[in-house]
Amino acid sequence: MPGIKEVAQRAHVSIATVSNVINNTRPVSAPLRQRVLQAIDELGYVADPMASQLKKRRARTIGLITTRITSVFYPYVIDGINQVLDQNGYDLVLHDTRDDTEREINCIRRLTQARVSGIILDTSHDKHDEAYFLSLAALSHRGYPMPVVSLELDLTRYGLDSVFADGTEGGDLAAQHLLDCGCRQLAHIAGPLHGSLAQDRLLGFRRALLRNSLTLPDRRVVAGDFSQASGYRAACRLLEQTGPDGLDGIFAANDQMAAGACHALREKGLAIPRDIRLVGYDNTFIASIVRPSLTTIDVPKTEMGRLAASCLIERAEGRSGQPGPRAMRLPAKLVVRETTDPDAESDWALFDW
Secondary structure, three states, rough: OHHHHHHHHHHOOHHHHHHHHHHHOOOHHHHHHHHHHHHHHHHOOOOOEEEEEEEHHHOOOOEEEEEEOOOOOOHHHHHHHHHHHHHHEEEEEEEEOOOOOOHHHHHHHHHHHOOOEEEEEOOOOOOOHHHHHHHOOOOOEEOOOOOOEEEOOOHHHHHHHEEEEEEEHHHHHHHHHHHOOOOOOOOEEEOOOOOHHHHHHHHOOOOOHHHHHOOOHHEEEEEOOOOHHHOOOOOOHHHOOOOOOOHOEEEOOOHHHHHHHHHHHHHOOOOOOOOOOEEEEEOHHHHHOOOOOEEEEEHHHHHHHHHHHHHHHHHHHOOOOOOOOEEEEOOOOOEEEOOOOOOOOOOOOOOOO
């Protein structure tokens, strides 16, 4: 879009004269005023009411784009983000894409036009969408750079700071644990497979099986949408396809889907972990309160939020000591509970929620 500089060039006047015409701050002769107004009309220039404010200071607001705000994963992350924003005098604006790539693009456009200081993005796009992520690395509005920090995916190769736990490592940990428990007939309840988060967790799961000379047939992978209901439906479908005797271990790509699967298995009269062992992902509060308690892959969710917010504020304020993109990799670890080990101690994550 044309700016005040282009208007000044078209009207052959100074930027100050254009500003005086737009804001009525100082008298301008009729001929000059007419030239400026004509240039504005020809260029389709629209004055930005925030421009004068932003000359004095950047908007102290951070945008967060989530894929599905109903996920119990996000409260931990938002808590970490808010801890940092409160310390630095920033506010948070939240947008949710409902795991829709077009909505994500619109959310980025709206936050950019609102002149936020930067964006923390949990993307729904495939991590191989090079053109899209390169455009985010160069994001700006009216000359103001707009830093973007990737949440959950490593997009540093495109120039984006990234805070993530390796989903491939997490999927590998889940598979190896089920194998160590004696499971051989395994299945996976995946997240939406158009997204890289779900792809990475499935890739790690398959990698561990191959390392143990096993494979995962496509019919034993059913995609959900990270909700409890989708986990329930996916488990029912897996049981229908394989029968109760053909399945002894399930890895669900998040705790909510694992909770739904747990309900489906009990409904079918199957005992966990005696008949089927179950592993979730994220280690949210759900894992400690379902019965039996859920073995899961722990991700440092609150720390992820703190790191993302700190990195973004440093970029926005020009205080980052690292010119290139930062890769902030957090460890994933296995937390064993009763869905894979009947003798595991029940723990209540009383301080997480």
